[in-house]
Amino acid sequence: xxxxxxxxxxxxxxxxxxxxxxxxxxxxxxxxxxGAFNADTAKHQAERCLDCGNPYCSWKxxxxxxIPNWLELAREDRVHEAATLCHETNPLPEICGRVCPQDRLCxxxxxxxxxxxxxxIGAVEKYIVDRAVAEGWTPDMSRxxxxxxxxxxxxxxxxxxxxxxxxxxxxxxxxVYDRYEQxxxxxxxxxxxxxxxxxxxxxxxxxxxGMGVEFRxxxxxxxxxxxxxxxxxxxxxxxxxxxYRYTDGGLPGQDLKGxxxxxxxxxxxxxxxxxxxxxxxxxxxWEDSLAVxxxxxxxxxxxxxxxxxxxxxxxxxxxxxxxxxxxxxxDEANMPGSAREVANAREEGVRFLxxxxxxxxxxxxxxxxxxxxxxxxxxxxxAHGRQRAEIIEGSESVLEADVVVIAFGxxxxxxxxxxxxxxxxxxxxxxxxxxxxxxxxxxxxxxxVFAGGDxxxxxxxxxTAAFEGREAAVGITxxxxxxxxxxxTDAAA
Ligand code: FAD
Ligand code: SF4
Numbered sequence: 001x002x003x004x005x006x007x008x009x010x011x012x013x014x015x016x017x018x019x020x021x022x023x024x025x026x027x028x029x030x031x032x033x034x035g036a037f038n039a040d041t042a043k044h045q046a047e048r049c050l051d052c053g054n055p056y057c058s059w060k061x062x063x064x065x066x067i068p069n070w071l072e073l074a075r076e077d078r079v080h081e082a083a084t085l086c087h088e089t090n091p092l093p094e095i096c097g098r099v100c101p102q103d104r105l106c107x108x109x110x111x112x113x114x115x116x117x118x119x120x121i122g123a124v125e126k127y128i129v130d131r132a133v134a135e136g137w138t139p140d141m142s143r144x145x146x147x148x149x150x151x152x153x154x155x156x157x158x159x160x161x162x163x164x165x166x167x168x169x170x171x172x173x174x175x176v177y178d179r180y181e182q183x184x185x186x187x188x189x190x191x192x193x194x195x196x197x198x199x200x201x202x203x204x205x206x207x208x209x210g211m212g213v214e215f216r217x218x219x220x221x222x223x224x225x226x227x228x229x230x231x232x233x234x235x236x237x238x239x240x241x242x243x244y245r246y247t248d249g250g251l252p253g254q255d256l257k258g259x260x261x262x263x264x265x266x267x268x269x270x271x272x273x274x275x276x277x278x279x280x281x282x283x284x285x286w287e288d289s290l291a292v293x294x295x296x297x298x299x300x301x302x303x304x305x306x307x308x309x310x311x312x313x314x315x316x317x318x319x320x321x322x323x324x325x326x327x328x329x330x331d332e333a334n335m336p337g338s339a340r341e342v343a344n345a346r347e348e349g350v351r352f353l354x355x356x357x358x359x360x361x362x363x364x365x366x367x368x369x370x371x372x373x374x375x376x377x378x379x380x381x382x383a384h385g386r387q388r389a390e391i392i393e394g395s396e397s398v399l400e401a402d403v404v405v406i407a408f409g410x411x412x413x414x415x416x417x418x419x420x421x422x423x424x425x426x427x428x429x430x431x432x433x434x435x436x437x438x439x440x441x442x443x444x445x446x447x448x449v450f451a452g453g454d455x456x457x458x459x460x461x462x463x464t465a466a467f468e469g470r471e472a473a474v475g476i477t478x479x480x481x482x483x484x485x486x487x488x489t490d491a492a493a
Contacts, residue, residue, distance in 0.1 A: 009048040014117030015041065025194070025348055028318050030273045032098070032197045033344065034123065039077065042127045045120045046074035052111050057121060060109035062467045063089045063096075067106060067121055074124055083132035086125060087139060091165035091470060092158055092204065094133070095187060096463050097126030098196050101307075101338030105463070133203060138210055139169075147171040149480045152234040154178075154221045157185020158462045159240030159453025161208065162469030163476075168211040170477040175234070176213060179220035185242055187462065189267045192311050194318070195341075198274055227417045236448045236476045239423075239431060240469060243454035245413035248406055249303070253361030258293065258368035262308045262407035268292050269315055293403060296320035301371050301399050303327055303358050304407030305335040310342060312405045313350045324349065325399060327356040329376055329389040353399070357391055361404055370400045410459045422446050431456050433472075440479055442472035450475055 005011075017035045025033070037045065049071040057067045066085055073082035086093040102108070102122040110118035149172045153160045156178035164174035182188050184201040209215070219225055230237050246261050248254055269292050271277035279292070300316040302309050305328030316324045326345070328335060331354045335342060346352065356373040363369050375395035378387035412429040419425070424432040424445040431451040433442045442450045452468025454460055 006050065008044070009050070009112055009116050012044055012048055014048070014112075014120055015045060016120055017041075017123055020194075022347065026317060028320060030193045030318060033194050034098075036130060037123060037127045039131075042124055043075050043077060046071040046124050048112065049075075049119045050111055056109035056111065057106040057119075061106045062461070062463045063470070065089045065093075065106070065125075070128060071119065071121070071124060074128055079128050079132045080135070080137045082128040083137050084140065086128055089470075090125075090466065091162040092462070092466050093125050094129035094200060095158070095196065095204065096466065097122045097124075097129070098200070099187075099191060100461070100463050101340070103339045133207070138207060139165075141168070141211055144169060145171050146173075147480065149173065149235045150175065150233070151236045151238060151476055151480075152177060152230040153238045153240065154230070155185060155240035155242060155453070155455075156180075156183035156215065156217070157240050157242050157453060157465060158187060159242075159455075159465040159469040159472075160185070160238065161204070162466040163238045163240065163450075163452065163473045164208060164213045164469075165211070166470050166473030167476065168208070168213050170473065172235075172477065172480065174213045175216060177216050177219050177221050177225070177230075179218070179223075181218045183215060183217065185240075189270060190263060190308070190311075192266060192270060192315055193273055194314065195311070222415050222417045227421060231421070231448065235480055236450065238469070238472055238476065239418075239444070239449065239451040239455060240453045240465070241412075241415070241431075241451075241455040243410045243412040243459045245411040245429070247408040247411060249358070249408045251358055251361050251406075253363060253368070254406065256361055256363040256368040257366050258363075258402060259361055259404045259406065260293075262302075262304070262312050262405050263410070265292060265405055266308070266311055266315060269319070292319075295403060297322045298402040299323040299325075299400055300403045300405065301325045301327060301401040302405045302407055303371065304409065305330070305337055306407065306409060307337050307341065308409065309405075309407035310337045310345055312407050313345050314341075314348055316403075316405070317345075317348045317350065321403075323351070325351045325353060325401075327353045327358060327371065327373055327399060329355065329357045330378060330387070331355055334378070334386065355389070356399075357389055359396065362398065368401060368404050370398045371404055372396060372398050410454075412455050412458060414455075421449070423449055423451075428458070430458055434475075436468070436471050440475035442468055443475050443479075448479070 051068045055068050070082040070085045106121045107118035153164050153176040156176050167174040272279045300321045302312045313324050313326050355376045357376050360372045374391045376389040379390040382388050414429050442452045450472040452472045453465035
């Protein structure tokens, strides 16, 4: 349909869906922060798109979504067609619409992000798929021709789920293994429900099962089932193992009581919030079992400025902490976390201390009482091109704390069975693959094994994991289409 007014954006400001009121959030409401657009608002927000000849938003989206095209369908209220188009490039659109840091991806690249307010791309993407699925939309599998090929997918995180989705579309049976009893990986166990309600993952599971994807959950490969057995049973294997080796920073005093590693804190808290575990129970599945301490009325300091740090500070607010401080060693412009989440955290009452390097965690007896920090200034770029945080002499001070959460990030933790099967690693433990280009994207040194997501690129984003899972499925499909049936021995592959 012709557009009524291409200058719609001049009259209609950018508008995000309504958020849960601040008082409720501070009072422990764990619901998804952003609500849903109604049909009129979604249409109007989609109508703000200029339909640029060269859509930078699509280029900046790691999946290269057809953004202006599905915005146009949303403007015309053709949400089922829009949902089909969203899925052409994105196996997890309703999830990316919720958790992508849009301000530095699609929306950051929107032409209107120049004083007019970017189109609310993520919120419309979520609206399209939520509404279409609620109305009964399912992926069209009517033209899929079964190939008889079977592929094991290890890891039910975004990389594994995306790979399984694309394999199903190619007529290849995907069997997804995960050591946990639920799918989603960090979507389920890391990202808090105020960013992603867990029912969204359940809905995605039903869609995938409807497409023929099989899940074998509560099964750890390498422990409950051998990797050899997968290579025997399946034509190929995809590894979406994630990145879980905790970076603790080696700070003196980090073993004091009240010092918590970020992910176990978020995992256990998520289990309590969703009713999977009662409060106060030690964290299952983590070597250093601990329970989430009572935070009500306590002073919490979170060290680190990434997505994980932001989730920790905002969880602490919802747990009733009296004072929540985030200390980060560089300045705000260099924070790795999404600017939107930083703004939400600030609004919820989090205090940010930038340019603060933690030196030591201090305590009285075995209990933590604070963190000694020094102020920093940004100096010369390091090997990755990021300016180093240099300590300013004589600037030390103590941040008082009852609880300290360490959120310095994660590195891949390659299981030993990879090397035994000729799968090569990079020096930092990431799985080495052929990368996104070439005939068989994301193929490892073992010809029938592919890999993607955080295990390959290091801790990153849902959307980049989805991209690598999707592209690895292209590689696997080509391998299997070219007649490379499972060889009698892998040496012959
Ligand atoms: P994962 O999601 O880690 O999934 C890997 C899966 O493999 C897990 O379920 C694991 O159990 C399973 N597995 C591993 N080994 C085995 C085995 N041997 N056998 C069986 N199963 C196995 N990204 C964003 O884009 N936006 C955000 O807002 C955001 N917030 C985040 C908040 C936190 C707290 C964290 C930790 C990360 C966040 N991220 C965010 C990053 C994002 O979650 C990850 O980049 C993404 O989940 C990686 O996907 P993946 O599939 O590679 O790995
Ligand atoms: Fe934007 Fe993420 Fe959706 Fe791409 S997948 S359009 S980056 S919200």
